[in-house]
Amino acid sequence: MTAPDLARPLTGRRTAHRDEVVPDAAPTDRSHDHQDFLLHGSFPVVDRFGVDTLTVRGPIAPAALTSMPRQRVRREVDLATGEVFEVQTSAEFWLPEGYRLRADTRRGGPEARVEFSVPRMLHGDNRLPASPEDVVRVVQKVHSDLSNRLTWMCPAEDLEVVRVDLARDFEAVDGAAALLRDLFDERGLRSGNVAYGAPSGGVQTLERPTTRWRGRLYDRHAHYMHKARGQARDEMLALAAADRGVVRFELELKGEEARRRGIDRVTDLLTAPLRAVAEEYFYGRCRFGRVVAGPRLQLQAGLDALLAAKLKGKTTAIIGQLLLDAYGFEPTAHAKTADEYRGHATRAGLTPGDLLRADRRAVRLDFARGTVVPVPSG
Numbered sequence: 001m002t003a004p005d006l007a008r009p010l011t012g013r014r015t016a017h018r019d020e021v022v023p024d025a026a027p028t029d030r031s032h033d034h035q036d037f038l039l040h041g042s043f044p045v046v047d048r049f050g051v052d053t054l055t056v057r058g059p060i061a062p063a064a065l066t067s068m069p070r071q072r073v074r075r076e077v078d079l080a081t082g083e084v085f086e087v088q089t090s091a092e093f094w095l096p097e098g099y100r101l102r103a104d105t106r107r108g109g110p111e112a113r114v115e116f117s118v119p120r121m122l123h124g125d126n127r128l129p130a131s132p133e134d135v136v137r138v139v140q141k142v143h144s145d146l147s148n149r150l151t152w153m154c155p156a157e158d159l160e161v162v163r164v165d166l167a168r169d170f171e172a173v174d175g176a177a178a179l180l181r182d183l184f185d186e187r188g189l190r191s192g193n194v195a196y197g198a199p200s201g202g203v204q205t206l207e208r209p210t211t212r213w214r215g216r217l218y219d220r221h222a223h224y225m226h227k228a229r230g231q232a233r234d235e236m237l238a239l240a241a242a243d244r245g246v247v248r249f250e251l252e253l254k255g256e257e258a259r260r261r262g263i264d265r266v267t268d269l270l271t272a273p274l275r276a277v278a279e280e281y282f283y284g285r286c287r288f289g290r291v292v293a294g295p296r297l298q299l300q301a302g303l304d305a306l307l308a309a310k311l312k313g314k315t316t317a318i319i320g321q322l323l324l325d326a327y328g329f330e331p332t333a334h335a336k337t338a339d340e341y342r343g344h345a346t347r348a349g350l351t352p353g354d355l356l357r358a359d360r361r362a363v364r365l366d367f368a369r370g371t372v373v374p375v376p377s378g
Contacts, residue, residue, distance in 0.1 A: 048169035048370060049275055050119075050129030052250065055163035056139060056266060057113035064103050064150035065091050065110055093149065097121070101146060112150055113162060114142060127220075127239060129167040132269045139266050157267045161258050164269070166251045166278040169220070170365050173247045173372045175326075175353020176219040177202025179363070180247075182292035188215065189285050198222055199342075202351030208286040212257040215286035220246040247365070249288060251278050279367045291364045291375045302350035311344060318344050319355075326352035 077084050092102040099116040118130040121138045130138070136157065143156035173179065180203035184195045188208035198204035198219070204226075205218035224240035253261060262272040283289045306315050317333070321341040324331055331338035345351070362375045 048129060048167075048171070048246075049278070050131050050167060051135045051164060051269065051274070052119060052126050052129055052167045053115065053117050053163065053165040053252075054135060054139070054161070055113065055115040056159040057111050057162050058159040059153035060103060060110050060112045061151035061153065062110045064112065065105070095145075097145075101149070103150070112146070112152075114146065115163070116142065125239070126167075127243065129169075132274065135269050136266060157265065159266050160255070161263050161266060161268070162255045164253050164258055164263060166253070166274055168249045168275075168278055168282070168367060169370060170247045170249070171245060171371050173245050173365075175351070176222070176245070176247050177204060178351040178353030179292060179365075179372070180204070180206045180217060180219070181351060183217065183288060183290065186287050186290040186292075188287050191215070191285065197346075198351070199226075202346075202353060206288075208288075212254055213281065213285070214252040215281055215288065216248075216250040216252070217286070217288050218248055218250075220248050249278070249282055249286075249365075249367075251281050251286075253277075282365075282367050289365055289367060291362050299350070299354045302345070302348045302354060305348035306344065306350070309344070309348065314341070314344065317341055321345070322350060322352045322355055326355050 091104075092100055094100050097116075099114060101112060101114050103110060103112045105111070116138075117126045118135050118138050119126040119128055121142075122130060122134060139159065140156040143152060143159065146152070177198040180195070184193065184203055184206055187193055191208040191210045194207040194209060195203045196205040196207075196218075199222075204222045205216065207217075208215040220243035221240050224236045224243060228236035228240060253263065258264070261277045262268055303315075303319075306318060311318070318341045321331060321333070321338055322345055325342070333341070363372050364375055365371075366373045
């Protein structure tokens with residue numbers, strides 16, 4: 001997972017609980033050819049929970065620091081003699097597979113650190129999270145491949161986990177932009193609160209960041225649509241169609257936090273309760289399982305705001321544009337006019353998903369089921 005495309009924030013920041021809204025930004029992901037789709041024309045139906053990005057490090061022989069093509073050095077001065085000399089601090093190398101190898105002596109002895117998306121190594125993109133067993137196999141392969149460039153001083157299974165991203169997908173989620181917008185109003189526990197706006201209104205990506213972990217909830221379909229351009233357009237459109245209605249929860253655990261959860265070495269991924277850990281953060285820390293307000297109330301409030309704005313007869317056109325966006329149709333108005341209508345709707349607090357959910361009860365995301373469930377009234 002890489003950092004999302006950032007636009008100018010619309011609101012200020014706060015230290016303990018930061019609220020930030022960024023318009024028209026894409027959620028995080030790195031996708032290339034999905035081999036299962038290209039070979040078979042369809043995607044397998046699986047339990048969509050597992051590992052995405054992994055960062056590991058381990059001790060290496062000192063010679064690796066001087067053998068990499070990109071070197072970093074620090075200049076120091078001997079105060080007694082005035083002599084200037086250089087001390088090597090780190091070295092790095094980009095592998096043909098698309099990930100970066102970095103070596104340094106930050107913790108005393110020479111170590112190598114490498115980060116990669118496990119599903120991407122397996123399938124070419126990260127649409128399906130990887131099982132712990134697949135993670136170990138991929139780490140073993142990376143460890144072996146890198147042995148041609150450096151000498152490891154530990155086996156692959158003993159590499160230290162610096163970062164691990166756990167992913168849980170929720171399927172059959174209608175109106176994701178509206179759902180994420182409503183969850184933006186529900187603060188996480190001692191975390192920031194950051195929203196990245198969807199082009200048609202609402203929220204495309206919602207984050208609860210801290211210095212030790214980060215929870216992220218985003219619309220997979222919208223992500224692929226954002227990337228559907230250039231030579232990858234057809235491929236991204238196919239992935240977007242396959243992931244329509246899919247919302248992903250990603251939990252990024254950094255080294256210290258991962259160790260607190262029993263994940264220190266690569267082999268720990270086979271025994272640690274990964275699903276239980278992710279579920280705990282989903283409900284308890286991120287509070288993404290909260291019940292959102294009934295959509296009828298949101299729709300009524302938005303319509304009231306549009307009528308109060310006295311938009312000179314544009315209200316019907318604005319609602320019509322929302323309907324077109326809700327069902328994925330191209331605008332019938334000029335692009336600039338369509339964007340104007342969307343802007344009015346956004347300012348009124350309306351998204352296309354509000355119209356799709358107009359007849360539904362309040363809902364919440366259910367981690368165990370991997371979908372959205374209605375909440376009985378009363």
